[in-house]
Amino acid sequence: MTVKRSQSKQIRKVLVANRGEIAVRVMRACREMGIATVAVYSEADEKALFVKMADEAVNIGPPSASMSYLVKDKILAAAKKTRADAIHPGYGFLSENAEFVRMCDKAGVNFIGPPALAMEKMGDKVSARNTVGKAGVPIVPGTPPIRDPKQGEAFVKEVGLPVLVKAAAGGGGIGMKIVEKQEDLLPAIEQCQSTAKQAFGDDTVFIEKYVAEPRHIEIQVIADKHGNYRHLGERECSIQRRHQKVLEESPSPVITPELRQRMGDAAVEAARACGYFNAGTIEFIFSRGDFYFLEMNTRLQVEHPVTEMVTGVDLVKTQIRVARGEPLGFEQADVHPNGWAIEFRVNAEDPSNGFMPAPGRITRYHEPGGPGVRADSGVYSGYTIPPYYDSMIAKLVVWGKDREEAIERGRRALLEYVIGGVKTNIPLHLALTEEPDFVAGRLSTHFIPDHPGLNKSVAKMVRRGYGLDLGGSDSARVAAIAAAVQHHQAVSAG
Numbered sequence: 001m002t003v004k005r006s007q008s009k010q011i012r013k014v015l016v017a018n019r020g021e022i023a024v025r026v027m028r029a030c031r032e033m034g035i036a037t038v039a040v041y042s043e044a045d046e047k048a049l050f051v052k053m054a055d056e057a058v059n060i061g062p063p064s065a066s067m068s069y070l071v072k073d074k075i076l077a078a079a080k081k082t083r084a085d086a087i088h089p090g091y092g093f094l095s096e097n098a099e100f101v102r103m104c105d106k107a108g109v110n111f112i113g114p115p116a117l118a119m120e121k122m123g124d125k126v127s128a129r130n131t132v133g134k135a136g137v138p139i140v141p142g143t144p145p146i147r148d149p150k151q152g153e154a155f156v157k158e159v160g161l162p163v164l165v166k167a168a169a170g171g172g173g174i175g176m177k178i179v180e181k182q183e184d185l186l187p188a189i190e191q192c193q194s195t196a197k198q199a200f201g202d203d204t205v206f207i208e209k210y211v212a213e214p215r216h217i218e219i220q221v222i223a224d225k226h227g228n229y230r231h232l233g234e235r236e237c238s239i240q241r242r243h244q245k246v247l248e249e250s251p252s253p254v255i256t257p258e259l260r261q262r263m264g265d266a267a268v269e270a271a272r273a274c275g276y277f278n279a280g281t282i283e284f285i286f287s288r289g290d291f292y293f294l295e296m297n298t299r300l301q302v303e304h305p306v307t308e309m310v311t312g313v314d315l316v317k318t319q320i321r322v323a324r325g326e327p328l329g330f331e332q333a334d335v336h337p338n339g340w341a342i343e344f345r346v347n348a349e350d351p352s353n354g355f356m357p358a359p360g361r362i363t364r365y366h367e368p369g370g371p372g373v374r375a376d377s378g379v380y381s382g383y384t385i386p387p388y389y390d391s392m393i394a395k396l397v398v399w400g401k402d403r404e405e406a407i408e409r410g411r412r413a414l415l416e417y418v419i420g421g422v423k424t425n426i427p428l429h430l431a432l433t434e435e436p437d438f439v440a441g442r443l444s445t446h447f448i449p450d451h452p453g454l455n456k457s458v459a460k461m462v463r464r465g466y467g468l469d470l471g472g473s474d475s476a477r478v479a480a481i482a483a484a485v486q487h488h489q490a491v492s493a494g
Contacts, residue, residue: 009085017069018092019045022302026088040068040078041059041060042060046059072099086111090300118298122276122280122295126145128295132296135269152185152207155207156185159209163179164209165205173244175192179210214444216286219264219266220234224322224328230331232313232335235250235306236254246428247432249403250306250337263291281297300319304316305395340403351427352423366417372398372409373397373413427458427461430461431458435451437451
């Protein structure tokens with residue numbers, strides 16, 4: 001498929017149609033490029049960091065995202081009011097909404113992302129499977145869309161159990177269920193249909209052969225409007241809780257240079273097959289040396305910083321250049337991983353209560369620093385985390401010359417992170433960095449449920465105060481860090 005060529009377009013002002021740390025991240029890139037920024041914010045975000053950082057800010061309504069960040073007309077009206085040339089959607093909200101892309105096109109506003117048609121082709125899992133399958137990309141054996149639960153029985157008889165029932169629309173593990181027993185098949189299909197209908201307004205499901213010992217490995221792709229496609233290597237995203245990513249790293253401990261080339265080539269062909277341009281991610285399930293297409297995220301990923309750290313490519317700046325109509329400016333041979341990067345998603349969650357969201361006022365805030373440490377955040381001391389949105393506080397990203405150094409640096413940085421007033425998932429990250437199977441790179445998407453001992457480690461760290469508010473006593477914080485260092489030394493010696 002030929003990508004539509006585009007004349008170079010000036011971008012002097014970007015409206016960031018998002019909030020939190022990703023809005024801050026985009027604004028930083030724009031500032032370095034000499035581009036003015038516009039924030040749109042709900043009433044709950046009036047005092048947010050991204051609003052303070054923007055050159056202009058427009059209130060777009062009540063706290064509920066359905067009445068503010070998801071209202072297309074309000075976003076475009078703000079762009080028109082401030083005379084913004086382009087809109088960067090970040091991730092989430094309207095970032096994968098093809099209708100919004102078409103509205104931007106009609107309004108003459110440059111959408112910093114892929115074309116609507118590519119978004120539609122890859123937004124539906126069944127359509128995406130068909131598109132990439134025709135391009136020769138490996139896909140897991142599966143069924144066409146099914147509405148009658150009995151349609152799935154013939155497929156199961158053919159491929160055997162276990163299988164995975166999945167909603168055709170949406171993501172994040174919603175409307176997805178593993179079936180290991182024949183008698184559970186029909187109830188699982190009916191349950192997934194009901195869940196998908198409620199979550200996405202579409203009860204279409206399909207069934208795939210379940211892949212044993214799965215790892216979630218994705219390839220970052222970037223393409224311009226002149227038909228140039230590149231991949232930027234892989235990210236290992238297997239550490240998940242309830243199908244949500246917790247920690248990501250690049251490169252992957254199991255991917256060889258030969259596999260990287262094969263997976264990268266497959267990812268590029270998938271992007272080419274739908275006429276894609278701008279940044280996107282091809283997600284694969286990897287098992288025992290084989291890989292299969294899972295889905296495509298037609299936007300920037302939360303975990304994009306680990307790719308930036310090991311390749312030196314600024315993905316947000318590249319997105320903006322592509323939107324202006326510029327060529328990529330580098331060849332595939334110029335891309336190779338340098339060192340190792342790990343991203344820890346730091347969320348306002350209560351480790352003692354099933355990691356339930358724990359919004360509230362941040363009484364103290366200090367980000368870690370030093371060599372190879374990057375913190376992408378959207379908060380500050382005194383800021384109140386609202387209860388209406390995702391619980392992410394920040395992304396702590398570390399780089400090391402190899403995986404061992406990156407893990408050690410991550411542990412050190414986590415111990416330096418001071419977030420007072422709210423509970424966080426830092427104890428989980430610390431427990432992961434001391435888990436022998438994680439350190440050895442023996443990962444799968446079932447890692448957390450397969451390691452119940454992590455719960456005890458997390459509870460122990462919560463009792464010691466790691467990652468939690470220790471009040472106003474700096475001496476208590478120092479003592480806690482010292483105790484953690486001594487504990488790690490004892491574990492290493494043992």
